[in-house]
Amino acid sequence: MRSILCPDATPPHGHYAHAVVHGGVVYLSGILGNGAGVEGAPPPPVDAQAAYCLDQIAHILAASGSALDHVLKLSVHVADLADWPRIDALCRDRFGAHRPARIVVPCGGGLRLGSRIEMDAIAACIAPPMLLEK
Numbered sequence: 029m030r031s032i033l034c035p036d037a038t039p040p041h042g043h044y045a046h047a048v049v050h051g052g053v054v055y056l057s058g059i060l061g062n063g064a065g066v067e068g069a070p071p072p073p074v075d076a077q078a079a080y081c082l083d084q085i086a087h088i089l090a091a092s093g094s095a096l097d098h099v100l101k102l103s104v105h106v107a108d109l110a111d112w113p114r115i116d117a118l119c120r121d122r123f124g125a126h127r128p129a130r131i132v133v134p135c136g137g138g139l140r141l142g143s144r145i146e147m148d149a150i151a152a153c154i155a156p157p158m159l160l161e162k
Contacts, residue, residue: 029048029049029050030048030050030095030114031045031048032045032047032048032054032088032091032092032124033045033046033060034046034047034075034087034091034092036057036087036090036091037087037088037091038059038063038082038084040057040062040142041141043125044057044152045057046088047088047089047091047092049092049093049135051078052151052152052153053100053150053151053152054089054092054093054094054149054151054153055076055145056085056088056089056092056148056149056150056151057145057148058105058146058148059080059081059084059085059088059146059147059148060066060081060139060140060141060143060145060146061074061076061078061080061081061139061143061144061145061147062077062141062142062143063080063081063084063141063145065074065134068074070142071141071143071144072106074106074114074115074144074145075114075118075146075155076119077140077143077145078114078115078118078119078145079118079145081145081146081147082096082118082119082122082147084093085099085147089149089151091157092151092153093154093155094152094153094154094155095151095154096122096123096126096152097123097124097126098151098152098153098154099123099126099128099149099150099155100128100129100149100150100152101128101129101131101150101153102119102128102129102130102147102148102149103129103131103133103147103148103149104119104130104131104133104140104145104146104147105128105130105132105133105134105135105145105146105147106132106133106134106135106140106144106145107134107135107136107138107143107144107145108136108144109129109132109134110133111144112132114149115145124143128141128149129160143159
């Protein structure tokens with residue numbers, strides 16, 4: 029089992045790794061859409077937050093020996109289901125023909141740091157992880 033801390037991703041907000049690789053599978057921690065946000069600051073629009081999540085996931089997957097086209101399952105938590113069509117369109121653009129399994133969980137009341145979205149993923153490894161926690 030290998031813990032991954034990716035220098036290209038926003039540092040974790042607690043005692044956890046960006047991802048754990050085990051048995052050829054990468055398990056990513058949740059990525060908040062407003063991950064670099066400041067408590068009390070106005071959050072970016074949900075489109076920007078979703079793009080941020082997917083960018084962070086791509087960085088962490090690369091460090092873990094994987095990529096977006098090897099995502100097996102994407103979990104998406106949203107503060108407002110009315111935002112879903114825009115988030116789904118962005119996922120379609122980013123994943124292209126690849127269609128991972130997915131779950132969408134409404135979280136009325138919002139998420140930490142004013143985030144309107146949080147994503148995590150499970151992916152297959154395609155190469156050895158490059159960045160390991162010491």
